[in-house]
Amino acid sequence: KNEVEQSPQNLTAQEGEFITINCSYSVGISALHWLQQHPGGGIVSLFMLSSGKKKHGRLIATINIQEKHSSLHITASHPRDSAVYICAVENGGGADGLTFGKGTHLIIQP
Amino acid sequence: EPEVTQTPSHQVTQMGQEVILRCVPISNHLYFYWYRQILGQKVEFLVSFYNNEISEKSEIFDDQFSVERPDGSNFTLKIRSTKLEDSAMYFCASSRDRRLAFFGQGTRLTVV
Numbered sequence: 001k002n003e004v005e006q007s008p009q010n011l012t013a014q015e016g017e018f019i020t021i022n023c024s025y026s027v028g029i030s031a032l033h034w035l036q037q038h039p040g041g042g043i044v045s046l047f048m049l050s051s052g053k054k055k056h057g058r059l060i061a062t063i064n065i066q067e068k069h070s071s072l073h074i075t076a077s078h079p080r081d082s083a084v085y086i087c088a089v090e091n092g093g094g095a096d097g098l099t100f101g102k103g104t105h106l107i108i109q110p
Numbered sequence: 111e112p113e114v115t116q117t118p119s120h121q122v123t124q125m126g127q128e129v130i131l132r133c134v135p136i137s138n139h140l141y142f143y144w145y146r147q148i149l150g151q152k153v154e155f156l157v158s159f160y161n162n163e164i165s166e167k168s169e170i171f172d173d174q175f176s177v178e179r180p181d182g183s184n185f186t187l188k189i190r191s192t193k194l195e196d197s198a199m200y201f202c203a204s205s206r207d208r209r210l211a212f213f214g215q216g217t218r219l220t221v222v
Contacts, residue, residue, distance in 0.1 A: 031209065041199050042215035043153075086153065090209075097166055098145075098211075100153040 002027040006087050006101040014109055019074040021104045023087030026068065030090045034061050034072045037084040037103065046072070046085075077108045112136045116202050116214035123192055123221055131187045131217045133202030142185045143203040143211060144177065146170065153201070159185065160208075192221045 003026040013019055023032070034046040047054050047061040049070065054061050058077075063070040074081055087101040115134040123129050135142050144156040157167040159177055174196075176188045185204075189196055199218050203211035 033210070035213075040215070041147075041218065043201060043213040045210055045212065048210045088153070097155050097158075097168065098153075099155075102152050 002029065002089055002091055002099045004087055004089055004099050004101040006085075006104050008104060009102065010105045010107075012107045012109065013077060015078060017077050017108075019077050019081070019106065019108075021072045021085050021087075021106070023070045023072070023101055024068055025087075025089050025099075027091070028065075028068070032063055032070050032090070033088040033098070034070075035086040035088060037086055039083070043086070074106075079108045079110050082107050112212075114202055114204050114212050114214035116200075116217050118217060119215065120218045121220070123219070125194060125221055126191050128188065128190050129192055129219060131189075131200050131202075131219070133185045133187070133204075133214055134183050135185055135202070135204030136206075136212055137183070139204035139206045139212070141165075141205040141208045141211075142177075142179070143205070144187045145201040145203065145213075146198045147201065147216075148195075148198045156187075156200075189219075192219075194221050197221045 005024050007022045031050045033048050036044045049063040058075045060073040084103040084105050086103040088098045117132045142159040145153050147153045155168050157171045158165045174190050178186050197220050199216045201216045202214040205211045
């Protein structure tokens with residue numbers, strides 16, 4: 001069974017700071033997802049990665065398959081980025097049986 | 111932008127009652143999923159559904175649970191004889207190609 005660990009669990013930063021959230025997993029995967037969970041509970045998919053790097057606006061996600069590690073970066077952070085960021089891995093079965101991390105609770109203060 | 115819609119947003123039910131959580135997936139999607147998040151815990155996979163049948167289910171998805179696609183648009187999760195520990199946020203998701211899943215806003219189920 002894949003173990004997905006995220007760090008940090010909680011992160012408070014000032015507006016404008018560069019944010020890094022880390023995710024590591026124990027068993028080889030077919031893909032990794034970064035998700036954003038809003039305070040109301042809704043989940044939005046941000047990225048799906050199987051190699052390399054993806055960028056969308058101020059968000060950048062990278063993955064190192066050999067090291068079993070991924071990072072999510074937020075540049076020029078803003079209070080509206082405050083949310084829980086969740087890493088989830090596909091264990092070869094597509095979105096079936098996604099294994100989720102516990103999430104990183106990010107607060108960006110103005 | 112297309113989205114997955116879940117109803118109700120919040121359901122309160124008495125222990126032992128049956129509940130049906132409803133989802134309308136994105137219209138051209140073929141794969142449907144239910145996930146659960148108990149308060150303060152990780153999101154957990156429950157079940158996936160494709161071609162009108164269950165394709166994968168987790169050990170959480172026991173005989174108390176069932177899923178159905180009663181018509182061309184709805185995808186439902188039925189929980190029979192609810193228990194206190196069924197209280198959680200339930201997320202529906204859909205996917206066109208079994209990869210990137212689009213999530214609904216969730217139904218918060220409270221069993222009292």
